[in-house]
Amino acid sequence: MSRERPGTTSAYYRACVxxxxxxxxxxxxxxxxxxEGAITGYTTWPSASHASESLDRIISTCLSMIDDISACGVAFGGVFDFPQQKCVRSMHVSGWEGTDISSVLQHALGIPVVTDNDANVAALGEYSLLDQHEDPLLYVTISTGVGAAIVANHQLIRGAHSMFGELGHLPLGHDKPCNCGQIGCFERAVSGYWLETDHGRPAADVLADPEIHRQWVADIATGLWCASVVLDPAVIVIGGGMSAQGGRLLNPLTQALAQKASKSKRPPPAVRLGDPTGRTVLVGAAVMAREAERGSR
Ligand SMILES: [Zn+2]
Structure with a gap:
């Protein structure tokens, strides 16, 4: 009888409550x-400008959906200290610093809650959908900001400070100052937030310009190549809202990475587009919630 590895789609769905x-x-x-593998009762809203307002709405929404819920997983869009379960900072929303989201929600909802940064959680979701041989996975989300995560041998690699594989603030060598205090970051060159800030219009409109798009893809390729040299992933999955560029991103990016790999005489990583809708991160949050439930027994 065949044995299924933990984290495969079928194993996950069967275990899902x-x-x-x-x-x-x-x-x-x-x-x-x-x-059971289906996302139901989905609701979404524009994020509040302050953490306390955001938590109030999250709690009231969750309480309206809490029937027969076993546990809760949370993906946080910012730097997150996983061992302490505390927000370090959000680059775009104030008031999250030091907040223990899991404790606040656990107290309000009465179920086990676990939180991690959104790139890690989305990586778990994407990993659950991959073929077994595509390991390790480097997941990179390009959206309002840039996040990244590594899953190897079914485990998220978190590092000493919950920052393993965070590529957003990798220096690419350009001269633009980033919100993090450094100059020349990967995120500063390619994120939706900065495209919109620099050009004063929606990122999708900005990327309609062929020359801007060409440079954007080149910058993404440079960042991912630097990561590949260090991490040697079997597959890179590009997620986040900007992955909605589809083949217009995937094709030139795959070609650029293949050229860089050829020059260095090493095999290129496979490149895939992840889910641009953000729903895979919810699947990853459920995978994490399942682990929280097991840990509470
Ligand atoms: Zn930065």
Whole structure:
């Protein structure tokens, strides 16, 4: 009889009961119930400008969806200290610093809650959908900001400070100052927030310009190549809202990475587009919630 590895889609769906999944992003917040592989009761709204307002709405929404829920997983759009379960900072929403989201929600909802940064959670969701040989996975989300995560041998690699694989503030060598205090960051060159800030119109409109788009893809390729040299992933999955560029991003990016790999005489990583709708992060939050439920027994 064949044995299925933990985290495969079928194994996950079979084990799934009903979990609350929350995605707290820089621009929008979503709450869903994930049950037997289906996302139900999905609701989303523009993120509030302050953490306390955001938490109030999350709690009231969750309480309206709490029937027969076993546990809750939360994806936080910012730097997050996983061992302490505390927000370090959000780049785009004030008031999150030091907040223990899991304790606040656990107290309000009466179920186990676990939180991690949204790139880690989305990586768990994408990993659950991959073929077994595509390991390790480097997940990179390009949206309002840039996040990244590594899953190897079914485990998220978190590092000493919950920052393993965070590529957003990798220096690319350009001269633009970033919100993090450094100059020349990967995120500063390619994120939706900065495209809109620099050009004063929606990122999708900005990227309609062929020359801006060409440079944008080149900058993404440079960042991902730097990451590949260090991490040697089998597959890179590009998620986040900007992955909605589809083949217009995937094709030139795959070509650029293949050229860089050829020059260095090493195999290129496979490149895939992830889910641009943000729903995979909710599947990942449910995977994490399942682990929280097991840990509470
Ligand atoms: Zn930066």
């Amino acid at each position: 009903r979990y609350l999944a929350i995605d707290i992003g820089g621009s929008k917040t979503a709450v869903a119930v994930v049950s």
